[in-house]
Every structure is written in C-alpha cells, then in structure tokens.
Amino acid sequence: MSAGSRKKRASRPWNNPAALRDLGPVRAPDSDELALAGYEVRRVGPGRAHKDYACPACGNVVPSGEGHVVVWPRGDSDLRRHWHRHCWRIEVRNSAPAE
C-alpha cells in the first residue's frame, strides 16, 4: 500500500470553498471572544464606520472606514465608546477572571 496516495489536500478548508461555507457557524465564537460580562458589544463593519473616533484604551484615532467595536455598559448606552478591535480584545482578556 502506498501512504502517498491519501490526498489530504482536498480536506483542508482553505483549499475547499465548499468546506469553508460549512464552517459558517464557527464565526459565532469570535463574537463571544469579544463579549465581556456587563457590557454590550457591537461590531461596526468598515462600511458603517463613517466618522473618526478616539479609542479610550490607546487614545489613538479609530479612523472612519476601519472596522471596530462599540462598547457600553449594559443599560447605559450614553457611555458608548468606539474601540479598536484589538484594544477591546486586550481589555476583555485582561478583565477575564484568572483561572
């Protein structure tokens, strides 16, 4: 028998658009990753970012046209802030209870 005849390539999702489509639900954990207890988090896509914002974490501009997240304490949407996605991810990671 020849081990080389087992072609794995087709089973790799990145080479197989049909398999990638099947992975659709896998996107959900990505938003869980951005979730933080007590906060509402909304993703803003690049096409919906029409203004520059100041990121509260790093103080730099979140330029219009860049995908980012809007975050506010649950029930207090007046305190909405626009964060770089990476800055918010770091915040979530730092806020997560240590295991």
Ligand SMILES: [Zn+2]
């Ligand atoms: Zn930032």
